[in-house]
Amino acid sequence: MSALLRTVFAQEDEDGARKQWRTVADQLHERFPKVADLMGRAEHEVLAHMWILQRRYMQLEGLQSLSDNQNEALMAGLLSTAAFEEGAPGND
Secondary structure (H helix, E strand, C coil): CHHHHHHHHCCCCHHHHHHHHHHHHHHHHCCCHHHHHHHHHHHHHHHHHHHHHHHHHHHHHHHHHHHHHHHHHHHHHHHHHHHHHHHCCCCC
8 A cells, every 4th residue: 555655756746646646546445445535535635735845845955056056156255355365465
């Protein structure tokens, strides 16, 4: 059963995950009707939570990249300022 559920979370987009969720629920219905019923009731909340987390993760990755770029620019600015100050007259 857990392998079937993992297939839902392996989908690349929300539509694919929703279709896979329903396919898994249909497959489980005959043998595990209570699980299939629970899946039917929880579909919206579980999938919404899944995609919210994925979007947050992507935002954090974007912020990390932005932060790395800002850190590089800051370091370059500090180094150029330090080099300028070392070469300035009166800094012997």
